[in-house]
Amino acid sequence: MSRQGSTLPSLVDERSAAIGGGTGASPGGVNARNARKQKVMAVASVAVLLLSGGIIYWQLFTGPPSAAAETRQRDLIDAKTGKQYLKFKIPPNSRFPYTNPDTGEATLYPAELCFWTRDGKAKLPPTYVLLNEYAGRPGDTICPDCGRKVVPHNPMPPPSVMSQLNAGGE
Numbered sequence: 251m252s253r254q255g256s257t258l259p260s261l262v263d264e265r266s267a268a269i270g271g272g273t274g275a276s277p278g279g280v281n282a283r284n285a286r287k288q289k290v291m292a293v294a295s296v297a298v299l300l301l302s303g304g305i306i307y308w309q310l311f312t313g314p315p316s317a318a319a320e321t322r323q324r325d326l327i328d329a330k331t332g333k334q335y336l337k338f339k340i341p342p343n344s345r346f347p348y349t350n351p352d353t354g355e356a357t358l359y360p361a362e363l364c365f366w367t368r369d370g371k372a373k374l375p376p377t378y379v380l381l382n383e384y385a386g387r388p389g390d391t392i393c394p395d396c397g398r399k400v401v402p403h404n405p406m407p408p409p410s411v412m413s414q415l416n417a418g419g420e
């Protein structure tokens with residue numbers, strides 16, 4: 251009797267334990283949900299890492315920006331100081347006047363090249379000429395070396411003259 255009495259409460263205990271387990275199962279469910287959440291977060295963070303790594307990789311190794319930066323070199327002249335900046339690396343997607351790193355002023359303009367000598371032959375290196383319109387001066391731009399007129403996208407001497415340059419230079 252005493253044993254039955256003891257088994258009955260034990261059953262109740264088991265049931266209450268089972269109920270307790272049931273109620274404990276809901277925190278367990280929360281734990282499982284948290285675990286799942288953590289797993290998702292971990293996967294997401296790995297994905298973010300991979301993505302950012304991929305972006306860095308893309309920026310480092312796709313090349314075009316740096317390759318473009320190398321080709322974006324121009325011969326410039328400062329309109330104020332007259333100083334030449336040859337093979338000047340210009341920022342991408344920028345237009346002249348470019349900022350002079352020495353003065354901090356936007357006074358750098360593309361130089362025109364004049365390959366003429368005063369006696370009508372070709373020469374290298376050319377004379378770098380700042381156009382009057384860039385310098386804010388009126389009138390035609392005259393090459394200070396040969397006295398010829400210099401225009402935007404100044405044409406090179408004809409091939410016959412340039413070929414004499416090569417023959418004479420060697």
Ligand SMILES: [Zn+2]
Binds near residue numbers: 367377393
């Ligand atoms: Zn000239």
